[in-house]
Amino acid sequence: MFLAKKIEPQKLFAKEILDYKVKTKKFGLINYVNLDNAATTPPLFDVEEGVDKYLAGYGSVHRGAGAKSKISTDIYEHSRVVIKKFVNAKQNDYVIYTGNTTGGINTAAYFFSFLAGQIMVSAVEHSSSWLPWIKAEGIKLLGKKQYSLSEMEVVNRQIQKLGRAQVIKYDVNENFEFDLGDIEKKLKQNKIKAVVLTASSNITGYCPDIKAVGKLAHKYGAYFVVDACQFLQHHKIDMQKMNVDFLVASGHKFYAPYGGGFLIGPKNFLDEFLPHQIGGGNLPYITEQGEFLRYKNQMAHDPGTPNAVGAVAMMYALEKIKELGLKNIENYEKKLSEKLFDYLESNPKIEVYVRREHLSTVLPFNIKGKNPIAVAEKLNSDYGIGVRAGSFCVYQVVRKLLKITDEKEIIESVKCGRSEKIPALVRASIGLCNTEKDIDRIISAIKEMTK
Numbered sequence: 001m002f003l004a005k006k007i008e009p010q011k012l013f014a015k016e017i018l019d020y021k022v023k024t025k026k027f028g029l030i031n032y033v034n035l036d037n038a039a040t041t042p043p044l045f046d047v048e049e050g051v052d053k054y055l056a057g058y059g060s061v062h063r064g065a066g067a068k069s070k071i072s073t074d075i076y077e078h079s080r081v082v083i084k085k086f087v088n089a090k091q092n093d094y095v096i097y098t099g100n101t102t103g104g105i106n107t108a109a110y111f112f113s114f115l116a117g118q119i120m121v122s123a124v125e126h127s128s129s130w131l132p133w134i135k136a137e138g139i140k141l142l143g144k145k146q147y148s149l150s151e152m153e154v155v156n157r158q159i160q161k162l163g164r165a166q167v168i169k170y171d172v173n174e175n176f177e178f179d180l181g182d183i184e185k186k187l188k189q190n191k192i193k194a195v196v197l198t199a200s201s202n203i204t205g206y207c208p209d210i211k212a213v214g215k216l217a218h219k220y221g222a223y224f225v226v227d228a229c230q231f232l233q234h235h236k237i238d239m240q241k242m243n244v245d246f247l248v249a250s251g252h253k254f255y256a257p258y259g260g261g262f263l264i265g266p267k268n269f270l271d272e273f274l275p276h277q278i279g280g281g282n283l284p285y286i287t288e289q290g291e292f293l294r295y296k297n298q299m300a301h302d303p304g305t306p307n308a309v310g311a312v313a314m315m316y317a318l319e320k321i322k323e324l325g326l327k328n329i330e331n332y333e334k335k336l337s338e339k340l341f342d343y344l345e346s347n348p349k350i351e352v353y354v355r356r357e358h359l360s361t362v363l364p365f366n367i368k369g370k371n372p373i374a375v376a377e378k379l380n381s382d383y384g385i386g387v388r389a390g391s392f393c394v395y396q397v398v399r400k401l402l403k404i405t406d407e408k409e410i411i412e413s414v415k416c417g418r419s420e421k422i423p424a425l426v427r428a429s430i431g432l433c434n435t436e437k438d439i440d441r442i443i444s445a446i447k448e449m450t451k
């Protein structure tokens with residue numbers, strides 16, 4: 001039987017974080033409300049505590065003979081085991097640490113660029129899981145010629161052009177849902193080496209059927225790469241059950257903002273490549289001529305002194321999330337999301353850009369006739385509420401939601417150094433630090449703003 005565990009933010013985060021005060025025009029000094037959790041999250045108390053303890057025994061990871069070095073290395077290596085277990089990766093998958101999701105995808109794109117075939121990305125990908133493929137594929141196709149500095153502008157354009165032709169998009173319908181038939185058609189018609197999918201959209205929160213897309217990718221001999229950075233802190237991810245070969249995420253989005261991120265992938269794939277980054281620490285021996293020898297292991301992909309604090313912080317965060325239970329987290333956050341969604345939908349002056357059946361923890365909206373950037377700024381300056389406004393690095397989705405078909409004016413204004421034409425939405429996003437009181441605060445602020 002599933003026993004619901006009570007989620008109590010005041011027991012999960014330090015008082016200084018939850019009681020953080022900001023100056024507002026309307027109410028003077030007031031408790032800050034953080035409704036920007038899709039951008040980044042505060043550290044859980046257990047993460048702060050774990051990191052503090054780790055730092056007390058901190059020493060050189062992988063390289064020292066001293067006790068602190070050994071202890072630090074053991075805990076650091078153990079963090080990979082915890083992460084792998086959390087996402088149910090395969091026993092011999094590697095966890096490659098990166099700075100964030102962007103770093104993880106860039107690393108994957110580098111490896112894949114050596115292989116024959118094209119990449120297929122979804123039409124709702126964040127630019128971090130779309131552009132790295134274009135760049136890596138484009139560089140590879142550019143060939144072996146070298147250039148002068150003055151030629152670089154042309155070369156850069158050429159890289160993008162070549163790369164774009166290598167990266168095929170699979171689209172969403174008017175409800176922002178994927179069509180498995182269309183994905184299969186594209187897989188049949190092209191030689192695809194990797195299918196890329198975000199497990200949860202950072203604009204609408206929509207969580208597609210990951211497992212089904214992965215199954216299709218495998219049917220046509222493609223690897224399946226999943227961007228889970230908006231997903232794994234809210235919902236259960238199971239790499240094996242969901243047919244995921246590569247998984248990326250960022251610690252700062254799951255309550256471990258210490259600069260860590262990861263790419264998980266299969267050993268038998270990663271062993272075949274030279275490490276994405278190279279230098280000291282990850283190679284056992286370098287000859288007089290600079291030939292380097294390597295072991296076929298995880299460490300080969302871990303150059304330099306690693307961000308061990310980032311890695312162990314992610315471990316502590318995932319351990320805590322596991323202890324709380326993802327079902328409990330899902331239920332807790334859903335209640336808050338639904339409360340805000342119900343209000344936004346009931347207000348005729350608001351346009352909501354997420355469908356009820358896709359509702360997760362992200363609520364994109366606009367106040368009709370008001371500039372979204374100004375709305376977000378007013379929520380902050382007058383009411384002490386932090387949300388985000390903009391295109392959230394997913395311009396194609398915002399254009400579609402706002403039904404913008406002609407980009408000419410936007411492009412011209414951006415080229416002139418202006419940003420006011422860039423399409424935007426306001427996004428409130430919910431996390432474990434939020435309570436009903438936070439939702440009441442934003443509802444009453446929006447009520448006033450739409451009076």
Ligand SMILES: Cc1ncc(COP(=O)(O)O)c(C=O)c1O
Pocket residue numbers: 038039100101102103126128129198200201202227229230250
């Ligand atoms: C879906 C998605 N993918 C990738 C990223 C990039 O993450 P990071 O900034 O941690 O590299 C984000 C960040 O907002 C995101 O929402």
